[in-house]
Amino acid sequence: MGIVRMSSSVSLDGFSAGPDTSREAPLGVGGERLHRWLFPEREGATPSEADAAVAAAQFARTGAVVVGRRTYDIGVDLWGDTPFPVPTFVVTHRAHEPRPMRSATFTFVTDGIASAVAQAVLAAGGRDVLVMGGADVCRQALAAGVVDEIEVNLVPVLLHRGERLLDVGGDQHTELVRTGLVATDEATHLTFRVVR
Numbered sequence: 001m002g003i004v005r006m007s008s009s010v011s012l013d014g015f016s017a018g019p020d021t022s023r024e025a026p027l028g029v030g031g032e033r034l035h036r037w038l039f040p041e042r043e044g045a046t047p048s049e050a051d052a053a054v055a056a057a058q059f060a061r062t063g064a065v066v067v068g069r070r071t072y073d074i075g076v077d078l079w080g081d082t083p084f085p086v087p088t089f090v091v092t093h094r095a096h097e098p099r100p101m102r103s104a105t106f107t108f109v110t111d112g113i114a115s116a117v118a119q120a121v122l123a124a125g126g127r128d129v130l131v132m133g134g135a136d137v138c139r140q141a142l143a144a145g146v147v148d149e150i151e152v153n154l155v156p157v158l159l160h161r162g163e164r165l166l167d168v169g170g171d172q173h174t175e176l177v178r179t180g181l182v183a184t185d186e187a188t189h190l191t192f193r194v195v196r
Contacts, residue, residue, distance in 0.1 A: 002063055002128040004117055006138050007151035008165050009034040009187065015162035016135045026074040028162050034155050037186035048184045058151070062086055063124030066116050066141070067133025069094065072106065075133070082106060083132065087123040089116040091137050113140040135163040142168050147194055150176065154188040 008016045011034060018028030027034060036043055037051040065084050067075070069092035075083065082088040085103035090096075096108040109116040120129040131141045141147050152165075168174075180191030 002061070002121070002124050002126055003148040004121070004129045004131065004141070004146055005061075005149045005151060006131040006141055006147045007058060007153070008132065008135070008138060009038070009153040009155055010165050011155055011157050011159040011162075013158045013160065014164050014166060015159040016138075016165040017163040018159050019161040021070070021074060021163070023074055023077065026078055030157075030159050031162065033157050033159075034153075037153060037155065037184065040186070045186075048186060050182055050184045051186055051189075054153075054182055054189045058130070059084065061128045062130045063127025064089065064120035064129050065133070066091065066113070066120050066129060066131045066137065068092075068137035069108075071133030071137070076106070084130065086127075087120070089120045089123075091116045091140070112144075113137065114144050114146055117141065117144075117146045135165045135167075138165060139168050142166075142174065143170065149179075149194065150192045152190045152192075154190060155186065156188075 010016050018031035021028040038055055040047045062084050064086050065088040067090055069090055072090045081101045082104040087104050088106050090106055090108045091113050092108050095110050099106040131138055175195035176192035179193050182189040
């Protein structure tokens, strides 16, 4: 049985995207740096075996993905397909017919994050559901209590401004247990189990 994982790359000061996100700068100003560990060839860098292993494990475990509408709007043209070759659920307030792509289909969910995750769990076929798209949808998933595991790829850069990933409000706290740590020059990959 799969779990619900939230995964994001963040700067040392907690931003998962730089300021001024747009179609031309989907990760905002300076935000591309957050994914150099994942796509080193884009900057002419040599891939790290450890970083590549982290990425491969994430791809292998994922049976469905949940993203936010802004991530979809900005990313769909960039990706040219779903971000992973699995069913992808878009949390949105605007109804939209499902959008079939080459490798899978985008399904638009208008009744909240819990519904999107529940639909993704069914579609995942026993594999993991990955909540990956946009700090807002990640915060919604955490607040709804549907996340079993958090993966943070901590990148050694300070962005100073942008979209904070873990800026979750409320009076409650979320207890975590670290279950994984892989450190490379490009990122420190941290995995935490959410204590229930």
